[in-house]
Amino acid sequence: MIRFSPAEIFREEGRQFGVTAHGVCLLIYMILKIAFRNIFRQKRRTILTALAMIVGFTLLSVTIGLSDGAYGDIISMFTRNRMGHIQVHRVGYLDKPSLYDTIDGYTAVGAVIQDVAGVEAWTPRVYAAGLGSVGEKSTAVQIIGVDVVRETQATRFDKKIVEGTVLAETPSHEAVIGKNLAKTLSAKIDSEIVIFSQGADGSLANDVYKIVGIAESGDDATDRTACYLHIKDAQELFVLEGRAHEIVVIVSNINQVGKITNAIEANLNDSTLDVAPWQAVAKSFYRAMKADQQGDAISRWVIMLIVAIGVLNTVLMSVLERTREYGVLKAVGTKPMQIFWLVICEVVIITLGSICVGVIFGTLANYLLSIYGITYPQEISFGGMKIKTLYAEVNIRCLIIPAITVMASATVVSLFPAIKAARILPARAMRTH
Amino acid sequence: MEQTQKTDVIVTEDVTKVYAANGIPVNALNGIDLTIESGEFTALVGPSGSGKTTFLNIISGLDSPTEGKVWLAGKALSEMSGNELSDFRRDNIGFIFQAYNLIPVLTVEENVEYIMLLAGVPKAERHERVLTMLETVGLKGVANRTPTQLSGGQQQRVAIARAMVSEPTIILADEPTANLDSKTGADLLEMMRHLNSETGMTFIFSTHDPMVMERARRLITLRDGRIDPDETR
Numbered sequence: 001m002i003r004f005s006p007a008e009i010f011r012e013e014g015r016q017f018g019v020t021a022h023g024v025c026l027l028i029y030m031i032l033k034i035a036f037r038n039i040f041r042q043k044r045r046t047i048l049t050a051l052a053m054i055v056g057f058t059l060l061s062v063t064i065g066l067s068d069g070a071y072g073d074i075i076s077m078f079t080r081n082r083m084g085h086i087q088v089h090r091v092g093y094l095d096k097p098s099l100y101d102t103i104d105g106y107t108a109v110g111a112v113i114q115d116v117a118g119v120e121a122w123t124p125r126v127y128a129a130g131l132g133s134v135g136e137k138s139t140a141v142q143i144i145g146v147d148v149v150r151e152t153q154a155t156r157f158d159k160k161i162v163e164g165t166v167l168a169e170t171p172s173h174e175a176v177i178g179k180n181l182a183k184t185l186s187a188k189i190d191s192e193i194v195i196f197s198q199g200a201d202g203s204l205a206n207d208v209y210k211i212v213g214i215a216e217s218g219d220d221a222t223d224r225t226a227c228y229l230h231i232k233d234a235q236e237l238f239v240l241e242g243r244a245h246e247i248v249v250i251v252s253n254i255n256q257v258g259k260i261t262n263a264i265e266a267n268l269n270d271s272t273l274d275v276a277p278w279q280a281v282a283k284s285f286y287r288a289m290k291a292d293q294q295g296d297a298i299s300r301w302v303i304m305l306i307v308a309i310g311v312l313n314t315v316l317m318s319v320l321e322r323t324r325e326y327g328v329l330k331a332v333g334t335k336p337m338q339i340f341w342l343v344i345c346e347v348v349i350i351t352l353g354s355i356c357v358g359v360i361f362g363t364l365a366n367y368l369l370s371i372y373g374i375t376y377p378q379e380i381s382f383g384g385m386k387i388k389t390l391y392a393e394v395n396i397r398c399l400i401i402p403a404i405t406v407m408a409s410a411t412v413v414s415l416f417p418a419i420k421a422a423r424i425l426p427a428r429a430m431r432t433h
Numbered sequence: 434m435e436q437t438q439k440t441d442v443i444v445t446e447d448v449t450k451v452y453a454a455n456g457i458p459v460n461a462l463n464g465i466d467l468t469i470e471s472g473e474f475t476a477l478v479g480p481s482g483s484g485k486t487t488f489l490n491i492i493s494g495l496d497s498p499t500e501g502k503v504w505l506a507g508k509a510l511s512e513m514s515g516n517e518l519s520d521f522r523r524d525n526i527g528f529i530f531q532a533y534n535l536i537p538v539l540t541v542e543e544n545v546e547y548i549m550l551l552a553g554v555p556k557a558e559r560h561e562r563v564l565t566m567l568e569t570v571g572l573k574g575v576a577n578r579t580p581t582q583l584s585g586g587q588q589q590r591v592a593i594a595r596a597m598v599s600e601p602t603i604i605l606a607d608e609p610t611a612n613l614d615s616k617t618g619a620d621l622l623e624m625m626r627h628l629n630s631e632t633g634m635t636f637i638f639s640t641h642d643p644m645v646m647e648r649a650r651r652l653i654t655l656r657d658g659r660i661d662p663d664e665t666r
Contacts, residue, residue: 333523
C-alpha cells in the first residue's frame, strides 16, 4: 500500500516523539493545561468543591488542634504538677511499693540526673502510709515527704496551696494536707495532725505536726489522703535518714522523654534503680488517654466522609456533564488513561488550592482557640484531672493530617468518575447533549 | 497530486449493527460490503435513520459492528485494543462533526494543534503546521480566540483544520454542513474538495444535503441499513 509521504512522515515522527521524555512532558503539559482551564471554566462548581474541602480541612484541623491541646494540658497537669516526666525508683517499687525499697544516697543520684542534657529539675520524695488524726477524727493518710525548694521548682508545689502557706524550707514539724482530707478531718490552718505509722526499723512512728496549708492538686483521690511533710521530718519519722522512695524528674521538652530516660539510665548505670518515663509509671492513665484519642479518630472519619461525598458529587456531576467532550477527546485520539489523568488532575489541582486556603483557616482557628479556648459550662474530668477550658494547640499535625486526609479522600472518590470518563464509548458519548 | 496508484483505504465485509431499542433489536446496518479507495470524495447519503452515522462510527473504530469486519488503511479494527485504536485514529483519521465538537477550553490554535500534541510533535513544527492550516481554511486572524467567540462556519473551519493538520489517511465528516447556512456550507465544501484534489486525502461525508451530493464524486446510498447501487461521477 502506498502512503502519502507527508502523512507518513507525520505518523512516524509522532510515534517517535510519543515515546520520548519530550512526548511525555508534552502530554503532561496538555493534560494540566486542559485541567486548569476546566477548573476556571466551571467556577461555581469549583468553588463548591473547594468549599467542601476547605471546610473539611478546617474542621479536621480544629478537631486535632483541640484534641492535642486538651491532651497536652492533661499530660502537662498530670506530669508537671504531680508525677513528673520521669521517675526513678528502686527496682520493683513501682509494682509493689514498700517502705523498705529506697534509693540510698539520693542526693548523689540526683546530682547525676541533673547533669543529663534536657533535665530541668529533680526532686526526691518519701512515701509512707499511716493514720492521721485531728481532734477526734482519724483517717488513713498518705505521707509524702518533699524537699520544699526542689518540689516547688519541679512541680510548682507552692501553686497547689489554696489556703495557708507552703511548708518551711527547713524541717519545722509542719504539714500541708489535701483539701478533701481537711474536710474529712475537719482540719483548719493551725490545727495539729497526729500521724501514726511504723518506721523502717520496725519502731512505732508517731508525731504531731502543725497544719500550715491546705493543698489542691487537681486530683480528688490524692487530695483525699495527701499529707505533705518536709522530707527531713518524714525521714526522721520513718527512720529513713538519707533515703527516698522516688526521684521525680522534669524535662524541658516532653517529647524528648524517651531519649532522656535512656540517658539517665546510662549515666546512673545502677541495676538496682529503675528509670521509667511517665507513660510507664501511669500505664492505666496513658492507656485511657490513648483509647480516648482513638475515639477522636471516629469524628475525623465522619468529617472525611462528608468531604468525600461532597467531592464525589461535584466531580461525578462534572464528568457526566462533559460526557460529550470526553467522547470527542477519545474520538480524536486521546487515550483512556490520558482522560483518566485529566479528571484526576482537575481534582488534585482543586484539592491543592483548597489545602492552601485550609492551612490559613485551620492555623488561624487553632491560634485563636489556643488563646481564647472553649469554656465548658461545667468542669470535665479526665484521669482525675479537671478541665474547665479547652485550649487548642497549633502544631504541624493539625496541618499534615488534614492535608493527607483531604487529598487522599478527594483522590480516592475521584477514581470512580475518572474511570467512568476513561471508559466512555465515543460514539455513544457524542450522542449526548 | 503525486498519487500514482489507487489503494483500498476502507474495506468492510458483511458489516452488521444491531441496536437494542427498549429491548427490541433494531438492525441499523445489514451486511454492508464496501470498498473505498484513496483520494475519493465520497458522500454517504440516505434518509434519517438509514445508518449513515452508524456506518461512519464503525469504519472509524468509534463503535464496533455486531458482525462483520472493517479494515482501515490495511488494518483490521476489530483486532486492536482501546489504546491501539486511539493511536490509530490519531494518526489515520480526521473527524469533522455536525456540531463541530471543538474543545471549548482551548483556543483555535490549541484545538488545531491538539492532535499533534498527542503525537508528541515538537513545538516549532506544531506551530508552523497550525499557522499553515489556519491560513488554508481562512482563519489566520482568529488563532487566539476560543470556539465560543466564533461563528458556526468559523468553528467548522477550525474542525476541518484540526481534522487535516496531521494529514491523516482519511477524513470522515458527519453532516458537516447541517448547522451552516447554504453559502458557508458551499464555501466549506469547495475548500474541502480543493484540499482533496491538492493533498489526495480521502473524504467521506454522511449527508442528506443536496449541495454535498452535487459536489461528491461518488454517492453511496444507504437505505434501511443496506447499500443501494453506487453512483460514480
